[in-house]
Amino acid sequence: RKEVEQDPGPFNVPEGATVAFNCTYSNSASQSFFWYRQDCRKEPKLLMSVYSSGNEDGRFTAQLNRASQYISLLIRDSKLSDSATYLCVVILTGGGNKLTFGTGTQLKVEL
Amino acid sequence: DTEVTQTPKHLVMGMTNKKSLKCEQHMGHRAMYWYKQKAKKPPELMFVYSYEKLSINESVPSRFSPECPNSSLLNLHLHALQPEDSALYLCASSRYFGQGQAGANVLTFGAGSRLTVL
Numbered sequence: 001r002k003e004v005e006q007d008p009g010p011f012n013v014p015e016g017a018t019v020a021f022n023c024t025y026s027n028s029a030s031q032s033f034f035w036y037r038q039d040c041r042k043e044p045k046l047l048m049s050v051y052s053s054g055n056e057d058g059r060f061t062a063q064l065n066r067a068s069q070y071i072s073l074l075i076r077d078s079k080l081s082d083s084a085t086y087l088c089v090v091i092l093t094g095g096g097n098k099l100t101f102g103t104g105t106q107l108k109v110e111l
Numbered sequence: 112d113t114e115v116t117q118t119p120k121h122l123v124m125g126m127t128n129k130k131s132l133k134c135e136q137h138m139g140h141r142a143m144y145w146y147k148q149k150a151k152k153p154p155e156l157m158f159v160y161s162y163e164k165l166s167i168n169e170s171v172p173s174r175f176s177p178e179c180p181n182s183s184l185l186n187l188h189l190h191a192l193q194p195e196d197s198a199l200y201l202c203a204s205s206r207y208f209g210q211g212q213a214g215a216n217v218l219t220f221g222a223g224s225r226l227t228v229l
Contacts, residue, residue: 041199041225042222042223043201043220043223044154044201044220045220046217046218046219049217087153089218099156099216099218101154104153
């Protein structure tokens with residue numbers, strides 16, 4: 001089993017739709033969680049950190065489920081500009097700070 | 112504009128060439144990283160420098176040689192590369208490496224250097 005797994009997609013959704021991605025991680029000692037966004041042929045950029053209590057930033061909501069070892073990203077009212085690959089990042093802090101990227105989920109928002 | 116600057120943006124080199132990739136950040140970050148990314152794959156960690164000392168080498172072949180001249184600069188020296196080394200090379204930095212405080216581990220990436228080895 002991979003350390004951090006994501007459904008690669010692509011998720012093709014119409015503009016205005018709500019879409020959700022999950023990311024599962026295998027190491028229960030993982031401590032920090034993030035969602036990054038990567039546009040085609042560009043660098044990854046931090047979208048949002050994921051906090052234990054869940055957090056929201058505009059149309060984006062991130063949640064953490066430690067019991068089931070997954071994080072999720074919900075995008076409401078999706079825009080054409082949301083088309084990108086979404087990478088989850090899981091960090092094992094302490095003793096090495098092992099940072100692991102998920103394989104990424106590709107989102108295509110269409111007219 | 113990215114706060115981590117990488118040069119060159121594009122590099123084409125032959126297998127016998129020697130070239131270098133450069134990375135610079137002025138955010139006062141004490142950790143700097145090199146990642147390699149192939150198409151449709153996530154970034155793969157190559158090296159981590161913490162306080163200008165090499166902390167992690169992910170079993171990278173010796174034809175890749177990192178250097179951290181000071182806290183703001185990170186170089187990747189390339190020699191005798193293979194065509195399969197063609198990829199996007201990403202530099203990143205974070206405030207610290209290996210610390211649990213919130214936000215310390217957030218990576219800021221440069222725009223990358225796209226390398227083609229002929």
